[in-house]
Amino acid sequence: KKKRLYQKDAVPTISFDQIGGQERAKKELREALDFLIHRNRIRQYGIRPIKGILLSGPPGTGKTLMAKAAAHYTDSVFVSTSGSEFIEMYVGVGAQRIRELFQEARKEAKKNGKQSAIVFIDEIDVIGGQRAGAQHREYDQTLNQLLTEMDGIATDQEVQVLVVAATNRKDMLDSALLRPGRFDRHITVDLPDKKARLSILELHIQNKPLADEVELEQVAVETFGFSGAQLESLTNEAAIYAMRDGSETIRQEHLSLAIDKVMMGEKTDRETTQ
Numbered sequence: 001k002k003k004r005l006y007q008k009d010a011v012p013t014i015s016f017d018q019i020g021g022q023e024r025a026k027k028e029l030r031e032a033l034d035f036l037i038h039r040n041r042i043r044q045y046g047i048r049p050i051k052g053i054l055l056s057g058p059p060g061t062g063k064t065l066m067a068k069a070a071a072h073y074t075d076s077v078f079v080s081t082s083g084s085e086f087i088e089m090y091v092g093v094g095a096q097r098i099r100e101l102f103q104e105a106r107k108e109a110k111k112n113g114k115q116s117a118i119v120f121i122d123e124i125d126v127i128g129g130q131r132a133g134a135q136h137r138e139y140d141q142t143l144n145q146l147l148t149e150m151d152g153i154a155t156d157q158e159v160q161v162l163v164v165a166a167t168n169r170k171d172m173l174d175s176a177l178l179r180p181g182r183f184d185r186h187i188t189v190d191l192p193d194k195k196a197r198l199s200i201l202e203l204h205i206q207n208k209p210l211a212d213e214v215e216l217e218q219v220a221v222e223t224f225g226f227s228g229a230q231l232e233s234l235t236n237e238a239a240i241y242a243m244r245d246g247s248e249t250i251r252q253e254h255l256s257l258a259i260d261k262v263m264m265g266e267k268t269d270r271e272t273t274q
């Protein structure tokens, strides 16, 4: 079976409203995306198009969601892959796959009658890490191909491509990627603060039967350090506890158990990977 390299999602339905917190990141991202939306005007001024946006921050903070919302906001098709798909590829194959990824993005846009495409690369550090000598030649070629594709992006093309990449190890990236005209917009996506945790909890509890007496605010206080992904998981676990209990609604005790469960899960994950 051929390994699937990329996923396609015509224009994603997820919008910025469905991302809790991250107000500063969302604002910065929207400002950058406005350049894509108004690309005819920026061309009149001779402004260089934005070709790459780098999202960096801890796992589970919503980087993938942000990339999808970016496609929604700009009415672009969304084609995505992950650096981890390129691990242990033969020399030359990675570069070929990068070429195909960009071709696919353009093709998908035309097929859907869209003028722009977002190519999302998760875990960019796997292919864009600092060059580490001859034994990493396959990554070098992959990275070079990515740089070539980005350098080839121009504002007068039929389909405007924007590359959004995510990493939680920005310090590891090769400086060639960060040069002007490549990933020159950097947006930090941090762990949510208390207010953001509350809005993420509210978003994910929305479709679940929450008991009236529950103080989500309190849950937000008790989940210091949780990522958005962990908060999502917490709401799901709480619903499972409620169902097992035969309770019609999710009560505070179910949420407390779920907090513990998610915290413990993290701990065992860490222990097993060490």
Ligand code: ATP
Residues within 6 Å of the ligand: 018, 019, 020, 021, 022, 058, 059, 060, 061, 062, 063, 064, 065, 066, 122, 166, 168, 200, 203, 227, 228, 229, 230, 232
């Ligand atoms: P990774 O670095 O592990 O790939 P990520 O930063 O790309 O993580 P996402 O994949 O976007 O994180 O988030 C995973 C899931 O966590 C989302 O599908 C969503 O359910 C939830 N989530 C994360 N952040 C948020 C948020 N800010 N608002 C609402 N839900 C969130």
